[in-house]
Amino acid sequence: MHLSATKRWNYIPQPDPAQVHALTEALFIAPEIAALLVQRGIATPEAAAAFFHPDLRQLPNPLLMRDMDRAVARLARALEAGEKVLVLGDYDVDGITSVATVMSYLTPLFGVERLRDYIPDRYTEGYGISHKAIDTAADNGFALIIALDCGIKAVEQVAYATSRGVDFIICDHHLPGDELPAAVAVLDPKRADCPYPYKELSGCGVGFKLMQALGEHLGLPKEPLHDLLDLVTVSIAADIVPITGENRVLASYGLRRFNEDDHLLRPGLAALRELATLREGALGISSLIFGFAPRINAAGRMGDARRAVAMLLAPDQQEARYTAEVVDQMNQQRRGSDQHTTQEALDMIAGDPVLQNARATVLYKADWHQGVLGIVASRCLDQYYRPTVILTQRDGKATGSARSVAGFDVHTALEACSSLLDQFGGHRAAAGLTLKVENVPAFQRQFEQVVADTLTTEHLVRPVEISAVLPIARITEEFFTELHRMEPFGPGNPNPVFASQRLIAVPHSARVVGTGHLKLRLAAADAQGPALDAIGFGLADYLPQIEEGKPFSACYTVEMNEYRGQRSVQLRLLDVRWE
Incomplete structure (x- = not known):
């Protein structure tokens, strides 16, 4: 070539x-x-x-978000009544920073004994709100759950929580389904009936808006709110949301804490920055994506994501350094696993002329670690620029991650193979899927055919x-x-x-x-x-x-x-x- x-x-x-x-x-x-x-x-x-002078005074009023008044009223009632609150978030960087943000702000108000963080286990509970989380809350006297970066489609789970006497405030930024959960409040700028002017907040950003609204309701000073901006900025970077509008203002202030005002950076992130050994110069969004996000993510991929929450909430440098080293070790394990799996995947392609000349890559190996499949799919995409699906076996099913090239909708391609899939979800560029192990060969053939029929030569050249x-x-x-x-x-x-x-x-x-x-x-x-x-x-x-x-x-x-x-x-x- x-x-x-x-x-x-x-x-x-x-x-x-x-x-x-x-x-x-x-x-x-x-x-x-x-x-x-x-x-x-x-x-x-x-x-x-x-644009040149981002200012926190440019941020929209949080009460413009649908249900924000209800969320603030319920949280204020919990504060006044002495109720216990469970703060639940997804196991990725956005969810982990969301939990750390809300815990940081609420702990001085509620006290340690009335708050608990909860991150679902990636492998035993899966994404989002689980019955186990709800049972944990109900069995331990938690009257309210704040769900962060998840929950917008948890209709059945919220109904179950209601039956157990547990209320929900949902803070999400994903697209809603046809029916919203019957929670006390559902905060999501992407709700069709939400007039909030900026639609692209991260999940952590929605949690931040709830804390902003609560602080204004209680007449609290703004400094504790501003102390959350380093976490919000990490979430913005890691979740690949647009750096426009409100996100750009939040990220601009957050990056100052990493660069100009680093004495204000929370101990957990300061320890992580030291361990990441980033190159000289000011840190930008890409530094957070490549230096911070993989380490925080590794806790959920390789073990217990609550370790990452503990790191971000560490009150002093000594505890922060200890927890950051644990998280960094998890990341080293993750890197070893993804490098080994990537090499195995590339060897499979190199050793098979059919795979080398295919329009798509679909690989399956039963003993690959589920936590690194998305990374491996991206690595294979870097080497062979074409739609890629990497699968492993878990609980008797084949499960995996898909990644796509610019301009090709991998979610639509999976939809065309839906008769072979148990479930799938995601968006144009990335998706997850589960299917019966015996269906893997048929899926490989059908996905290849769908891609071959719809992929153009232009798609195969990086823009x-x-x-x-x-x-x-x-x-x-x-x-x-x-x-x-x-x-x-x-x-x-x-x-x-x-x-x-x-x-x-x-x-x-x-x-x-x-x-x-x-x-x-x-x-x-x-x-x-x-x-x-x-x-x-x-x-x-x-x-x-x-x-x-x-x-x-x-x-x-x-x-x-x-x-x-x-x-x-x-x-x-x-x-x-x-x-």
């Missing part, structure tokens, strides 16, 4: 020049930055000013969305400073990708570093402007062509490289091509 065909370069339409000029003049910013703002729907000076074509001379430290004002980057506000044409490598600068990475200094072929350092992860195969000296185009993001106290602008290459 020709190297320049490894990615599909999509150029985002350029914005209205008049709007770009107006923003450039009003805000005294570079036209390239103004163009990025207009591309993202930020087209007025007022909207741009609010790169390019915001603008720039002369490399425009990439200066001043340009990066202006670009940096658009952070935090993430879904909905991605780190802009630029392209430059007619580039060459400075002689003798191109080399391979690490495990297949390309390092070089880039310059314009016409020698206009200074040369810039660049690194392309996994792009070492381009080295022979680059050394030939023929000018090429590159697409990249712009970053600040910090090493031993030295700072310099660096390009992170995403792809290279010769015209």
